[in-house]
Amino acid sequence: MANLKYSKQRETIKEYLRSTTEHPTADMVYDKVRETFPNISLGTVYRNLNLLVNEGEAIRISCGDSSERFDGNTSNHYHFMCTKCHRVSDLFNIESLDHINALAANNFNGVIEGHVAYFYGICEECKGK
Amino acid sequence: MANLKYSKQRETIKEYLRSTTEHPTADMVYDKVRETFPNISLGTVYRNLNLLVNEGEAIRISCGDSSERFDGNTSNHYHFMCTKCHRVSDLFNIESLDHINALAANNFNGVIEGHVAYFYGICEECKGK
DNA sequence: TTAATAACAGTAATCATTGCTAATATTGTG
């Protein structure tokens, strides 16, 4: 698709995203990757995150928070955000909600191509507190 | 709930939100309300939009765009965003999608309180082009 | 080996949003 050249920095970012389920922000990725590349710049992190999303190697998650989050798991799944601790977790229990596209298409004169959805509530860890 | 005092500025913002279906950003509200109050400041617009959302007089819509949008229609409904023109429109045809909360709650150990969802695709106006 | 060019670190700039402050408007009470 594009003329991408290999870079150690991008590879490290991709590996980190694949290894974690914490759905990090760009800043969290920056902090983590600096353990390997102490001089990496935040701009490089942002540029590579965008490249990875464009290449389909990562997903951008917008949960209304001030900053975006990224997910190295590109399989189709939904997310849950805890309103107490603001952590984002994966919901692998739902197969697909694509049937709601048909509901939305009813009496609608445009073309529904898809949807964005996430759930919120209290996560298991925060429930007891 | 709060100790709110009346203000012409807030009333004008509220009226505008109620009168339109264009789901304006803070900047669009600013441009509109400046027709009535040429000296109103953008900070006043932001503060009043936040107040109106807190009072339940408006809804904040986050569609992954760079800026938030606001809706004076507080009845329960979903939104559609055109990927071509980026306009947001209302979907009054769907009653409710609350059944997806139960789907998400399956085999999930936290508490699902609700969901955020919007649809995307091509709007009627952009379809022909 | 070299030439072309993508990627880099460092830094400045942008954009949306919030915070601050002194002046003004609203509201309840005497």
Add this chain to the structure above:
DNA sequence: CACAATATTAGCAATGATTACTGTTATTAA
């Protein structure tokens, strides 16, 4: 009505997330 308490305002500075720029370095293909 007058007045005191205080919410609201305009104007502007500050913040935070993200992107743009620039001169140098790394990757790649011939």
